[in-house]
Amino acid sequence: MSVKIECVLKDRCEIGEGPVWEEKSGTLLFVDISGMKIHRWSPTTNKKETVVTEKFVGFAIPRQTGGYLIGEGRRFGALDWESKSITTIAVIDEDKPNNRFNDGKVDPAGRLFAGTMGMEERPAVLELKQGSLFSLNKDHSVFKHFDQVDLSNGLDWSLDHKTFYYIDSLKYTVDAFNYDINTGCISNRRILYKMEEGEGIPDGMCVDADGRLWVACYSAGRLIHIDPQTGVRLQTIKLPVDKVTSCCFGGKDYTDLYVTSACKGMDEACLAKQPLSGCIFKITGLGAKGLPAQSFNG
Ligand SMILES: O=C(O)[C@H](O)[C@@H](O)[C@H](O)[C@H](O)CO
């Protein structure tokens, strides 16, 4: 089987992020963080629907009860797609008005995890240690797991639910914690993988059906495939754009790896060299597949 990389959606996002495959509709949900948009795109019909947000939007995730849970600015919000209305569920980081949500994901029990970061002066340049990692429970109570985060990013869980994988981008590592699925508590942080020379900044990530990680390497134009058991990089997939931001499996059988990218901060000359920056890619022939995304239970 040979790996095939296609640009499947040529609409440019400033910062495409947070792809989620929605099985029922066969659509890809993703955000444009600084473009302040949430998109839902069908690969079959090529139709794209969009909801505009008022502030930077870090993530959008389907709820079990319908609609979406989003991280917009410093609030957890509930989005009703039809009316495009957003209502506030909880506000975080009240002492840090410049902070905003970045990536978020739902754990295997239905809790939402999402982290924050300070305001970026330009991509990946910001005041450090301003962010925190939060979870939002079914009853909409918020729990802060830790602070001192530079740029909260990719997250996912092991297939046995005993490990939580987490990326604080500017630490240049992929970390692991012990995970207690009953309580939603994390402990025993350790480094799983250190980015090597040329691998750039670790950004979004997802776990595949073999329990292995696919990590987007921002500013390095690639995805890396990591075995979390050994910390060994198994594979590198190069893309035609440098600012690779995140990935998720989708499509029939979950064998298509959808990848988001960004163009924010690129000048005309850079854009001319990499005109697909900010577009959505589909990678097939990886010999790997994913699992259905979890929806928020609250
Ligand atoms: O996509 C994200 O997670 C961030 O919100 C972006 O701002 C960039 O990717 C970041 O600058 C590089 O890590």
Ligand SMILES: [Zn+2]
């Ligand atoms: Zn990210």
